[in-house]
Amino acid sequence: MDQQTIKTISAGELLSETLRLKNESYRLVAITCTNKDGMELSYSFEKNNDLLTLRFVTDTEEEIASISIMYSYAFLYENEIKELFGVNIKDISIDFNNTLYKIPVTTPFKKKEGEK
Amino acid sequence: MGNRTVIPFGPQHPVLPEPIHLDLVLEDETVVEAIPRIGYIHRGLEKLVEKKDYQQYTYVAERICGICSFMHGMGYCMAIESIMDVKIPERAEFLRTIWSELSRLHSHLLWLGLLADGFGFESLFMQSWKLREQVLDIFEETTGGRVIFSVCDIGGVRKDISAETLKKIDNIMNSMEKEVKEITEVFLHDSSVKMRTKGVGVLSKQMAFDLGAVGPMARASGIDLDLRTTGYAAYGKINLQPIVEQDGDCYARTSVRMREMFQSMDIIKQCIALIPDGDIKVKVTGNPTGEHFTRVEQPRGEVVYYAKANGTKYLDRVRVRTPTFANIPALLETLKGCSLADVPILILTIDPCISCTER
Numbered sequence: 001m002d003q004q005t006i007k008t009i010s011a012g013e014l015l016s017e018t019l020r021l022k023n024e025s026y027r028l029v030a031i032t033c034t035n036k037d038g039m040e041l042s043y044s045f046e047k048n049n050d051l052l053t054l055r056f057v058t059d060t061e062e063e064i065a066s067i068s069i070m071y072s073y074a075f076l077y078e079n080e081i082k083e084l085f086g087v088n089i090k091d092i093s094i095d096f097n098n099t100l101y102k103i104p105v106t107t108p109f110k111k112k113e114g115e116k
Numbered sequence: 117m118g119n120r121t122v123i124p125f126g127p128q129h130p131v132l133p134e135p136i137h138l139d140l141v142l143e144d145e146t147v148v149e150a151i152p153r154i155g156y157i158h159r160g161l162e163k164l165v166e167k168k169d170y171q172q173y174t175y176v177a178e179r180i181c182g183i184c185s186f187m188h189g190m191g192y193c194m195a196i197e198s199i200m201d202v203k204i205p206e207r208a209e210f211l212r213t214i215w216s217e218l219s220r221l222h223s224h225l226l227w228l229g230l231l232a233d234g235f236g237f238e239s240l241f242m243q244s245w246k247l248r249e250q251v252l253d254i255f256e257e258t259t260g261g262r263v264i265f266s267v268c269d270i271g272g273v274r275k276d277i278s279a280e281t282l283k284k285i286d287n288i289m290n291s292m293e294k295e296v297k298e299i300t301e302v303f304l305h306d307s308s309v310k311m312r313t314k315g316v317g318v319l320s321k322q323m324a325f326d327l328g329a330v331g332p333m334a335r336a337s338g339i340d341l342d343l344r345t346t347g348y349a350a351y352g353k354i355n356l357q358p359i360v361e362q363d364g365d366c367y368a369r370t371s372v373r374m375r376e377m378f379q380s381m382d383i384i385k386q387c388i389a390l391i392p393d394g395d396i397k398v399k400v401t402g403n404p405t406g407e408h409f410t411r412v413e414q415p416r417g418e419v420v421y422y423a424k425a426n427g428t429k430y431l432d433r434v435r436v437r438t439p440t441f442a443n444i445p446a447l448l449e450t451l452k453g454c455s456l457a458d459v460p461i462l463i464l465t466i467d468p469c470i471s472c473t474e475r
Binding site: 034 | 151156160345408418424426432441444474
């Protein structure tokens with residue numbers, strides 16, 4: 001079966017780490033956000049069936065660089081996370097400005113004040 | 117440069133079983149850009165994990181899609197089983213593989229019918245869906261359902277298939293093979309069909325990789341990406357080679373799916389020959405702690421299930437990345453340069469599933 005590795009990085013290292021993986025011919029498989037003790041962003045890449053995930057924790061204030069400049073198809077993942085979690089992702093190649101899903105609730109996965 | 121016109125395509129359109137909207141920017145009759153809009157059927161199913169416990173969520177996962185419902189349930193169960201280090205019985209692995217391949221068979225037949233309907237070949241559409249009915253009948257006989265089966269569970273499967281029914285399925289596969297061969301002749305060799313698919317919407321191997329295409333979309337462009345080769349369920353115990361074509365056009369995508377139907381029938385027959393006796397489920401107790409990414413090959417390609425658990429019965433997160441979500445960027449690229457008249461067929465050849473995509 002495939003191997004799974006999670007590598008913790010800082011938000012500032014995202015672009016350089018992604019560029020390294022791009023140069024090594026990794027395929028972007030998914031970007032996942034989990035809201036638990038902060039916004040945990042996981043960028044999963046695959047090569048030869050092995051999965052490598054870059055991970056860091058951020059908040060909704062910090063500006064996160066878009067990786068769509070390297071992986072053009074990241075724009076859908078990034079729009080989804082921006083709209084559902086309220087993560088501040090900047091410079092997405094195609095930015096739907098929180099209208100990808102046209103939902104009536106603003107950032108449904110972002111915890112409201114006082115919510116555990 | 118010709119006159120530029122923007123033509124809205126969808127969200128309601130005769131070739132679209134589900135709503136997606138594209139703004140097509142045209143120069144005369146040629147598409148120069150396509151801008152997608154989704155969000156018409158977003159149901160917030162990932163959010164529901166906060167309200168349903170990890171065992172109840174199996175039923176939610178199945179309802180992500182009405183076509184690959186079994187494989188969604190299986191992908192979710194596999195993620196939880198990996199977190200909890202649960203080894204399911206071998207018979208359950210084979211049963212999961214049989215139902216998965218029946219799902220692929222019915223999905224591809226459904227798609228072929230839609231494609232035939234898309235280019236106006238109504239008798240071919242009806243013939244494809246007539247064949248699909250036989251697969252739905254097998255589902256009904258073995259699970260009780262034709263769309264949602266509820267047979268996959270954490271720890272195995274809920275229902276067994278008797279030796280007598282397996283023999284019957286084997287016979288159906290033999291007769292179906294002949295019938296599928298007949299429609300293959302039309303889909304791949306009829307001149308009027310080839311005129312609509314050959315050389316249309318070409319996606320090169322490099323572009324397919326650069327745009328993250330998966331499933332038949334990637335394999336039709338020469339990428340041998342097929343998660344079944346990683347050996348999950350019973351796939352590690354049977355003979356299986358990814359079906360790959362090189363041309364990357366609508367014809368190649370059709371050909372990949374046609375050949376995959378024969379492969380699915382062969383896999384089902386291999387499973388029936390090899391399936392061992394024994395239990396179909398192990399008892400799972402306690403709550404999961406940890407996280408896991410599971411990847412499964414659905415009819416449309418790779419689906420990713422991510423689950424993160426905290427030791428309670430409610431998970432912190434379930435995230436589903438579906439194949440159509442991954443194939444939309446490749447679709448947008450192939451639309452560039454095509455004729456307006458070819459847009460419906462081109463959209464159909466990625467086999468879009470919007471319910472999956474939006475969840």
